[in-house]
Structures are given as C-alpha cells and as structure tokens.
Amino acid sequence: MVQSQAAQSLTIGKLAAAAGVGVETIRYYQRRGLLQTPARDREVRRYGAHDLRRLHFIRQAQAAGFTLEEIRELLDLDAGEDRRRARELASARVTALDEKIAQLQRARDSLKRLAAECGKGTSGPCPILASFDE
Amino acid sequence: MVQSQAAQSLTIGKLAAAAGVGVETIRYYQRRGLLQTPARDREVRRYGAHDLRRLHFIRQAQAAGFTLEEIRELLDLDAGEDRRRARELASARVTALDEKIAQLQRARDSLKRLAAECGKGTSGPCPILASFDE
DNA sequence: CTTGACTCTGTACCATGGTACGGAGGTTAT
C-alpha cells in the first residue's frame, strides 16, 4: 500500500484550515507536484495527517529560502534513497543562508544607526542615502 | 539649482554598467519614481554621480528587505525634513530584520543537522520531512 | 428533499521586480 489507510478524513477545506493556508493554495501545490491529489473514492477527495505534515514542511522550507521547485524535489527525495542529493540541497542552502544572514545583519546595523541618527535632531534631513556606506 | 551641474556625463548605458544593472532596469526605476529622468539637453539624456549613488542605495536597501515603493519613499525623504517618518521606516525594518534573522538562523541550524544526517549513512532515506521539527 | 455550503475543474488574474523587443532617431569610429 502506498499510504497508510488511517484517518484519511479531511476535506480540502478542513486541511487548508488546519494548515493555515487557502484552499486554492493547496490546489496550486497539487498542480506544482508538492502534494498528490488523492483518489476520489467517496466522491469528494479526502486528506490526512500525511498531507498536513507536508504542508507544515512546505512552510518551513519556504522560510528557509527554498523555492517551490526545490521543495518539490525535497519531498520526492524524502521517500527515496538519494542521500547524496538531499545532502547537496541542504548544504547549498546552509551556505546561502550563512551569506544571507550576514548580509541582513549588516543591513540591520546600518538601519539601527540611521534610526538613531533620525531620532537625534528634530529638523533637517537625516542621512538616508548615506546610511549603507560603511 | 536642483542639482549640481558637475560631471553629468554618463549615458544610460554607462550608468547601467557602472551600477551593475541593466539599462532596462534603470528605465524601470525611472517609471517607478526611484530615479528622475534628466532633461534631454544635448539630445541624449545624461546621468551623473548623483544617479549612481542612488542606484547603489537602491541595491543596499533591497538587500535590507525594503520594497521598491518603500525605497522610493526613502529617496524622497532623503532630501526632506520628515525625520520622524524616516525613523519610522528604518525602525520598522530593523524589527522585521531581527525576526527574519532569527528565523533564518533556526532554519540554518535545522538544515545543517539534516546535511550531517544525510552524510552519515550511505543508503536509505534521511529524514527530510522531519528536519524542521524541533 | 430541498437549501445552502462545500468541492471540482479550468482558466484568468494579481503583485513584485524586472527583461525583451520593435522601430525611430541620435552618435561615433573609420
């Protein structure tokens, strides 16, 4: 069996509500191959914990900066044997995140200084254009 | 005078090359109000250090997570007197960046663990779907 | 056994931040 038969009990609307996304978003993910479209046994399609789990993963992976295409690949990989590829995707993202975090940290510090600068005087311009010059 | 008359000597192509963006991007920024469109005195429009500076600012501000619309406002504000608004924009972004940085850091740590996990064994799946469960 | 809510499917539309293209005109190197 391709999937446990337990608790396949949610309609798409309930699944969407449980995951905190819109119904249309779920259908969009199905079209993009991130979620499978269950068979229409009892006339209306039913979803379960499996799908909810994937939706949670999708949210976290998006926050980590993966594109939907990469997330699709990760979800495919989850069931499979290709540890090398999985590792590759994860490592590449770690590298990208390290760079991104450093960049955001620098930007944050610049803006913190700018805000302080703007807070000091009460009239005249504060040096916005210069704010990112180190 | 609205702008120093010095060294207004770049064509749009040179300006684009100097800033590391495409010509079409500069025209797009003009349409969006982030750059002004110089008069057509000597038949072809000329740009200067002023514009290059703005383009550098735009890049940094984008990296800081401002939208083009916010950047447009910041550029307007740079010349003006509204320190309160400038401070507001900067402070809001600092807050957002602090949250974002923390989120990315958590994601990074999860992915680092996943990569290590995938590197350990040589066969079988590694726990991708579970990777963001704390 | 009807009424109202939900589902299904296909297709269209949206925001953001660009990128490309066509045709007319300006500019520069040889």
Next chain:
DNA sequence: ATAACCTCCGTACCATGGTACAGAGTCAAG
C-alpha cells in the same frame, strides 16, 4: 558619410507564488 552601435519610447512578456471566479457536481442539516 556611412556602418555599427547606442538611446528613446511604448508595450509586451517573464518567473514566482499565489488568489479569484464561473459553472457544474456533491454533501449534510433541517
């Protein structure tokens, strides 16, 4: 002075990640 290349302008198109809507079918409560 002419070819090769740039600029100008309007408009169209692109990717990403959704969001909306119409029309037909299904389901559940009273």
